[in-house]
Every structure is written in C-alpha cells, then in structure tokens.
Amino acid sequence: xxxxxxxxxxxxxxxxxxxxxxxxxxxxxxxxxxxxxxxxxxxxxxxxxxxxxxxxxxxxxxxxxxxxxxxxxxxxxxxxxxxxxxxxxxxxxxxxxxxxxxxxxxxxxxxxxxxxxxxxxxxxxxxxxxxxxxxxxxxxxxxxxxxxxxxxxxxxxxxxxxxxxxxxxxxxxxxxxxxxxxxxxxxxxxxxxxxxxxxxxxxxxxxxxxxxxxx
Amino acid sequence: xxxxxxxxxxxxxxxxxxxxxxxxxxxxxxxxxxxxxxxxxxxxxxxxxxxxxxxxxxxxxxxxxxxxxxxxxxxxxxxxxxxxxxxxxxxxxxxxxxxxxxxxxxxxxxxxxxxxxxxxxxxxxxxxxxxxxxxxxxxxxxxxxxxxxxxxxxxxxxxxxxxxxxxxxxxxxxxxxxxxxxxxxxxxxxxxxxxxxxxxxxxxxxxxxxxxxxxxxxxxxxxxxxxxxxxxxxxxxxxxxxxxxxxxxxxxxxxxxxxxxxxxxxxxxxxxxxxxxxxxxxxxxxxxxxxxxxxxxxxxxxxxxxxxxxxxxxxxxxxxxxxxxxxxxxxxxxx
Numbered sequence: 001x002x003x004x005x006x007x008x009x010x011x012x013x014x015x016x017x018x019x020x021x022x023x024x025x026x027x028x029x030x031x032x033x034x035x036x037x038x039x040x041x042x043x044x045x046x047x048x049x050x051x052x053x054x055x056x057x058x059x060x061x062x063x064x065x066x067x068x069x070x071x072x073x074x075x076x077x078x079x080x081x082x083x084x085x086x087x088x089x090x091x092x093x094x095x096x097x098x099x100x101x102x103x104x105x106x107x108x109x110x111x112x113x114x115x116x117x118x119x120x121x122x123x124x125x126x127x128x129x130x131x132x133x134x135x136x137x138x139x140x141x142x143x144x145x146x147x148x149x150x151x152x153x154x155x156x157x158x159x160x161x162x163x164x165x166x167x168x169x170x171x172x173x174x175x176x177x178x179x180x181x182x183x184x185x186x187x188x189x190x191x192x193x194x195x196x197x198x199x200x201x202x203x204x205x206x207x208x209x210x211x212x213x214x215x
Numbered sequence: 216x217x218x219x220x221x222x223x224x225x226x227x228x229x230x231x232x233x234x235x236x237x238x239x240x241x242x243x244x245x246x247x248x249x250x251x252x253x254x255x256x257x258x259x260x261x262x263x264x265x266x267x268x269x270x271x272x273x274x275x276x277x278x279x280x281x282x283x284x285x286x287x288x289x290x291x292x293x294x295x296x297x298x299x300x301x302x303x304x305x306x307x308x309x310x311x312x313x314x315x316x317x318x319x320x321x322x323x324x325x326x327x328x329x330x331x332x333x334x335x336x337x338x339x340x341x342x343x344x345x346x347x348x349x350x351x352x353x354x355x356x357x358x359x360x361x362x363x364x365x366x367x368x369x370x371x372x373x374x375x376x377x378x379x380x381x382x383x384x385x386x387x388x389x390x391x392x393x394x395x396x397x398x399x400x401x402x403x404x405x406x407x408x409x410x411x412x413x414x415x416x417x418x419x420x421x422x423x424x425x426x427x428x429x430x431x432x433x434x435x436x437x438x439x440x441x442x443x444x445x446x447x448x449x450x451x452x453x454x455x456x457x458x459x460x461x462x463x464x465x466x467x468x469x470x471x472x473x474x475x476x477x478x479x480x481x482x483x484x485x486x487x488x489x490x491x492x493x494x495x496x497x498x499x500x501x502x503x504x505x506x507x508x509x510x511x512x513x514x515x516x517x518x519x520x521x522x523x524x525x526x527x528x529x530x531x532x533x534x535x536x537x538x539x540x541x542x543x544x545x546x547x548x549x550x
Contacts, residue, residue, distance in 0.1 A: 015231045022440060033450060044350060045336060
C-alpha cells in the first residue's frame with residue numbers, strides 16, 4: 001500500500017518499462033480483480049433478489065414475508081397489501097392479507113364451500129379453477145384455492161387500458177392468535193399471463209408461512 | 216524507437232523524452248468537446264425544441280441513433296483538428312472506438328442486462344444500487360475499456376506516449392457510451408429529442424471521464440515499473456466513480472414522479488471538468504518527473520564520462536603517483 005501511495009505521489013521513479021514478467025503479473029492481476037469484483041457483485045445480486053420484508057400478523061400468528069422490492073400499499077378491506085411495482089401488466093402482482101374472527105365451530109371444510117361464494121360476489125367473472133388441501137403454519141390443515149377473474153385496473157384512473165384476466169390463489173387456514181381463532185386468508189394474484197414469472201415469489205410468500213405442498 | 220520488444224521491456228519502448236511528450240492539442244480538443252456538447256444540448260432544447268413534434272416512432276429512433284453518435288464524432292473531429300502536428304493514426308483511434316462499441320454490445324450489455332438482469336433488482340434499495348453499481352456495472356464497463364485498450368492497441372508502436380493511455384481509453388469509453396445510448400433509444404422506441412440529447416451527453420461525458428482516469432493508469436503501467444496493485448487500483452477507482460456517479464445522477468434527476476435531466480447534465484459537466492483537470496495535472500506531473508529523471512541521469516553520465524577521461528602524461532609525476540591514478544580510474548569505472 002505504501003508503495004502504491006508512493007507511486008501515486010511520485011509516479012515516474014525509474015523511467016523503466018515493465019519487464020515481460022512484470023507485464024504478465026499486471027495482466028494476471030487485472031483479470032483476477034475483474035473476476036473477483038464480478039463474483040462479489042453476483043453475490044450482491046443474489047442477496048438482493050432473495051431479500052424479503054416481513055409483515056407481523058401479531059399474537060401467535062405466523063409472520064408473512066414478501067419480496068423486498070415490493071411496495072406496501074394502502075387499501076380498504078384487507079389488513080395488508082404489497083404490490084410489485086415492476087410488474088409489466090397494468091395489474092400489479094400482489095399479496096394481500098385478510099383476517100377475521102372464525103365463527104363458532106367453523107371448519108376448513110365449511111370455509112372451502114363458502115369462500116368461493118364470497119369471491120364470486122366480490123370479483124367479476126370469477127372462476128374457481130382448483131382447490132387443494134395443504135399443510136399450513138405449524139403443520140395445521142390449510143386450503144389453497146386457485147381461481148381467475150376479470151379486473152379493470154385502469155378504469156378508476158380514467159385511462160383506456162384493457163381489462164386483465166387475473167389468476168390468483170387464496171391460502172386459507174384457521175389459527176389461534178392467543179385470544180381466539182382467526183380465519184387467515186393470504187391472497188397472491190397477478191395478470192394470468194405473468195403467473196409463471198411471479199410463481200417463484202408466490203412460492204416464497206407461502207413458504208414463509210410454513211406451507212408445504214400445493215402448486 | 217525500438218522496433219522490437221527486448222528482454223527488459225514487454226513491448227516497444229521509445230526514449231523517455233518521447234514518452235513524456237505532452238499533446239497540447241489533445242487537452243484543447245477535450246475542452247472543445249465539453250463546449251461542443253453543451254452547444255449540441257442547447258440546439259435541441261432551445262433552437263430545435265419542436266423538431267420532434269409529429270415525428271413517428273421510426274424517425275425518432277433514427278434521430279436518436281444519430282444523436283448517440285454525436286459525442287464520439289465531435290471528439291474525433293476536434294481531436295484531429297487540434298492534434299495536427301503529430302496525430303494518432305485515424306484508423307487506430309477509430310478502431311479502438313469501434314472495438315469498444317462492439318465489445319460493449321457483444322459482452323457488457325448481454326452480461327449486465329441478460330445474465331445479471333440488473334433492471335430487476337439494482338434499483339430495489341440504496342445499498343444494492345451503490346454496491347451493485349460499483350461491483351457489477353462499474354467493473355464490467357470499465358473492464359471493457361481496459362481490455363479494449365490492453366488487447367487492442369497497448370502493444371502497438373503507435374502507443375508511444377504516456378498520454379496515449381488517456382487518448383485511447385477515452386475512445387474506448389465513447390464506444391461504450393455510444394452503444395449504451397443506442398440501447399436506450401431502441402428500448403424506448405425513440406426519444407424526445409430535447410431530453411434524449413441531454414441523456415446522450417450525460418452518458419458520454421461520464422464514461423469518457425472514467426475512461427480518462429483509467430487511461431492515465433494504463434499509460435503509467437505501460438511505460439513505468441509500477442507496484443502490482445497500481446493498475447487494479449486505477450480500475451477500481453474508475454469503477455467506483457462509475458457506480459457513485461450513476462447513483463447520484465439517478466437521485467438528482469428523479470424527484471418523486473418528476474424528472475429533471477438538467478441536474479444530471481450539471482453533475483456530468485462538473486465530473487468531466489474535474490476529471491479532465493485531474494488527469495491533465497497527473498499526466499503533466501508524470502511527464503515532468505520523467506524528464507527530471509532523464510536530466511539527472513544525463514548529468515550523472517556526463518560527470519562519469521568527464522572523470523573517465525584519460526589524464527595526459529605529466530613528466531614530473533613519479534611512478535607511485537601514476538599507480539595511484541590508475542587505481543582511482545579503475546574504481547570509478549566499476550562504480
């Protein structure tokens with residue numbers, strides 16, 4: 001380091017060119033430094049891509065993790081929503097969280113029948129595509145309902161974007177938060193044409209809740 | 216100038232005075248480039264600011280591509296105009312520019328945008344933009360400049376002055392900037408001519424500045440024995456400046472949903488002016504130091520040759536005195 005600083009301070013000491021062996025040393029070092037920097041940058045990239053933010057549900061309920069690049073968005077009707085602002089579609093990929101008190105004696109079987117009805121009323125042209133039983137947080141039974149519907153995300157802003165076919169999954173489970181049983185619904189949804197591109201993020205979101213099995 | 220490498224030198228090595236020759240025309244051309252680019256931006260934002268209105272996509276793309284070439288064309292034009300006494304060969308300088316563009320298009324852009332997919336994660340956080348901007352974008356782009364100069368012109372007999380490192384590195388940097396600007400125009404299906412001209416100038420000035428700094432280190436390492444980390448330090452400095460500059464540029468041009476490209480232009484002008492002044496000072500200082508060492512060596516050689524001059528026969532000296540003088544000559548000769 002001292003030699004380097006000295007060379008920077010008073011550069012031309014020798015007036016001698018590098019010998020062939022010194023030139024080979026310089027070339028080799030440069031290649032090594034370039035590759036090492038790119039290797040470090042690659043690690044940085046992987047960390048950044050895998051980085052997740054957390055939303056704590058509170059009590060004894062599990063913690064939801066979502067990609068760090070997604071933005072938390074204010075919304076009515078759900079406890080939490082985060083969207084992927086980099087989604088190419090006008091309908092941003094998203095994760096939503098809905099929690100309500102479980103009814104007395106309510107079971108997952110009853111919910112599997114009533115939940116699609118509720119969605120039919122909320123969502124335009126709702127189609128129930130599949131339902132699968134999985135293991136939820138702490139190995140408790142859970143249900144994943146896969147569906148599609150038509151959304152019109154640009155309508156409210158008055159612009160002329162086309163309606164979008166949205167594909168979504170609702171993860172449903174009953175959990176006790178220390179006070180009482182709660183029905184927790186975690187929704188992941190995106191433009192149906194971008195489902196494959198977001199599948200990895202959705203898998204990570206469900207995995208953060210301890211879900212095993214399912215799509 | 217030696218025509219072949221020797222055991223002491225990896226490449227052609229001219230005499231020290233030649234290496235330390237400073238091209239006044241090069242520095243004047245660099246200043247003129249700064250002024251010329253400002254005039255170019257002014258023309259498209261003040262005089263022809265309505266020129267792009269009503270033009271369709273293909274015409275805007277074509278004009279955008281033409282605009283991307285302006286900084287390099289201006290640079291080559293000014294350089295040849297101001298460097299008439301002992302110009303660098305046109306075909307070699309243009310060749311380095313084209314090689315820089317080709318390597319950027321064939322390696323750097325696919326690597327950064329394809330393999331590392333920087334658009335999907337680099338802007339997620341301040342840390343990722345800073346560290347990723349230095350380690351990936353900065354190092355890859357500056358490595359292109361280094362590799363193009365090192366394996367494109369470094370061993371050529373025309374690379375015979377210290378300042379050639381700066382000249383050829385800037386040519387490679389402008390090739391890199393031109394392809395980045397091409398990409399920007401094509402990805403956006405053409406650009407607004409006013410804002411596009413600012414972006415072209417900012418990208419070109421920035422990359423020429425970082426390349427100029429790296430070029431100084433390349434020039435030093437080509438003609439001097441340098442410590443092993445000297446050249447890597449130059450590359451790291453250029454990559455650091457690259458990453459920090461584009462982070463700052465992003466911050467000063469974007470405020471919420473509004474964009475103010477003029478702040479970016481101001482930043483690029485300051486960086487280019489400071490870099491140019493710093494490289495000018497460094498090259499001049501190195502050249503002066505080279506000439507100082509040459510003069511010192513000459514004085515030493517002259518002193519030695521005077522002391523080695525045979526002493527005329529003096530009849531009054533004894534044989535003992537003659538013997539002493541012979542011993543002294545032998546010692547000086549060995550020294």
